[in-house]
Amino acid sequence: MGLGLRERKKLRTRATIRAQALRLFAEKGYGETTVEQIAEAADISPSTFFRYFPSKEQLVLVDDYDPIMIRAFQEQPADVPVLTALRRSMERVFGEMSPEQLDREMARQKLIRSVPELRAAQLDELQRTIELLAEGVAARMGRPPGDLESRAFAGAVVGSIMGALGDDLLSLDRIGLALDFLAAGFPFDDREVG
Structure with a gap:
């Protein structure tokens, strides 16, 4: 059901x-853009902005695709x-x-990396991602919530992906x-890497 x-x-x-x-951040800079300016550009009130995002920082940090990814993960055959x-x-x-969604996600990732x-x-947001993934893994494996192995696995996955991506912010090849x-x-093999 839709x-x-x-x-x-x-x-x-x-x-x-x-x-x-994201458009305003690109034009004016993250620090120079206010919530009021974002609300005006989106044709909403500042109070409406805060119903959707608790802060300007969270607008950038929250990954809307994490819950979708976890749902897709849970839908995979057992x-x-x-x-x-x-x-x-x-x-x-x-x-x-869509190409627009990919572009927006790339812009979001670049912004996170460019603003100290x-x-x-982002560390707090990564912890949330690990929690979501750990819950999904525990449920899939029939383990209790908060299971140590599920949490360790989730941390290893997130850390491996973050470490591998570098500047290739959304490379499925590198993630794979x-x-x-x-x-x-x-x-690791014994050969020397140049």
């Missing part, structure tokens, strides 16, 4: 606020190995994104290579 009119309107408003904010299910869910979500206060605050390396138990 989303109702009210839910679709909320999603459109949220997307409009974020799109206008007999599919966990890392394969995770990879398939990422491929599905990124594959369903956002880069530092990182997950393969993780699945193989991080096998």
Whole structure:
């Protein structure tokens, strides 16, 4: 069953606020852009802005695709190995994104990396991502919430992906290579790398 009119309107408003904010950040700079300017550009009141995002910082940091990714992960068949299910869910979500959504996500990631206060605050958001993934893994594996192995696995996945991406902010190829390396138990060979 699809989303109702009210839910679709909320999603459109949220997307409009974020799109206008990213446009203003690119034009004026993150620090120079106010919530009031974002609200005006999105044709909403500042109080409406705060109903959608608790702060300007959270507008940038919150990853709207994490819950979608977890849902896609949980929808994978039970007999599919966990890392394969995770990879398939990422491929599905990124594959369903429009070019505009991909561009907006790239702009969001670049902004986070370019603004020191956002880069530092991203640690809290990464912890939220790890929590979401750990809950999804625990549920998939029939383990209790907060399970140590599920949490460690989620941290290893998120850390591996973050470490592998570098400046390739949304490279599915690099994510796949990182997950393969993780699945193989991080096998370093003895050859010298130049």
